[in-house]
Amino acid sequence: MSVRNRYVLEDIADDSWRMFRIISEFVDGFEDLGDITKGVTIFGSAREAAGSKYYDAARKTANILAKKGYTIITGGGGGIMEAGNRGAFDAGKRSVGLNIELPFEQKPNKYAQTQIGFRYFFARKVMFLKYANGFVVFPGGFGTLDELFEAMTMIQTHKVKPFPVALYGKKYWAGMVEWIKDSLLEHGAISPGDLNLFKIVDTPEDAVKHILGKKKK
Numbered sequence: 001m002s003v004r005n006r007y008v009l010e011d012i013a014d015d016s017w018r019m020f021r022i023i024s025e026f027v028d029g030f031e032d033l034g035d036i037t038k039g040v041t042i043f044g045s046a047r048e049a050a051g052s053k054y055y056d057a058a059r060k061t062a063n064i065l066a067k068k069g070y071t072i073i074t075g076g077g078g079g080i081m082e083a084g085n086r087g088a089f090d091a092g093k094r095s096v097g098l099n100i101e102l103p104f105e106q107k108p109n110k111y112a113q114t115q116i117g118f119r120y121f122f123a124r125k126v127m128f129l130k131y132a133n134g135f136v137v138f139p140g141g142f143g144t145l146d147e148l149f150e151a152m153t154m155i156q157t158h159k160v161k162p163f164p165v166a167l168y169g170k171k172y173w174a175g176m177v178e179w180i181k182d183s184l185l186e187h188g189a190i191s192p193g194d195l196n197l198f199k200i201v202d203t204p205e206d207a208v209k210h211i212l213g214k215k216k217k
Contacts (some may be wrong), residue, residue: 025123032116033096039131040065040211041073043147044080044138044168054138055083057168061136061204062087062095065211071096073132075124076108076115080138085111096131098124125150134164134211137198139172152197156190165198166210173200 042062048055058080062072066088074081076097088095089111097112101119108115118124125147128135137148148167154160167173177200184190201207 022120022123025118025120026126028116029098029118029123029127032114033127033131036071036073036096036131038069038133039071039073039096040134040136041128041132042080042084042136042138043075043128043140043144044083045140045144046075046077046079046081047141048079048083048139050082054080054169057204058083058136058138059087059090061168061207063091064204064208066091066093066095068208068212070133070211071131073098073128074112075100075143076112078107078109080140082109082111085109089113098127100124121146129154129160132163134166136166136168136207136211138168148198152194155197156194164210164213166201166207167198168201168207170200170202 040062042058044054044058048058062084064087066072071093072084072088072095074084074095074097076085076099081097085095085097086109094113095111096114096116097108099108099115099117100121101117108117116127128147129151135148135151137144148165151165155162155165167177180190181195185192185195199210201210
């Protein structure tokens with residue numbers, strides 16, 4: 001066998017094992033989360049310090065939602081994710097942490113009752129969407145923006161049933177919203193109605209009100 005053919009076969013074998021790992025992540029997610037009928041996913045930066053303004057707001061938001069019967073779903077790490085799981089923990093209610101394997105920064109927090117580990121971002125994002133009746137998005141970085149815009153794209157293209165998306169922190173999101181209006185909308189890249197895919201909120205109570213007031217149909 002030539003060296004080239006040996007490498008091709010090795011690549012095929014690697015791809016086959018990768019396929020099975022991907023399938024196993026979906027199976028684990030569906031089995032562990034399949035009983036969730038009311039869920040809210042909370043996103044935000046893993047770097048937000050405990051006790052900060054946004055950490056405390058995420059904790060309170062999750063606490064209120066948990067007391068209203070919602071399972072809180074987060075990325076399972078620190079910062080805002082920890083705050084979300086902690087809010088449900090404070091209420092004595094179930095929460096979920098969907099942790100992603102990263103070489104730095106991401107370690108599971110201790111407050112999620114259900115912990116599921118993922119190697120692949122796309123499998124993890126399916127779980128965020130599938131079991132959530134709403135998103136509350138706190139300040140975060142590229143990962144938070146990725147999850148936010150994926151959700152809005154899925155709603156916009158009718159790949160999922162519409163659900164409420166609350167962006168927490170008027171000051172933080174103001175520049176992005178202005179850019180969406182002045183660039184995307186002005187250029188015709190989105191429709192005016194697409195601005196209704198999300199709502200800016202500035203208190204936990206307003207975040208909860210938006211989630212409760214605009215449920216999946």
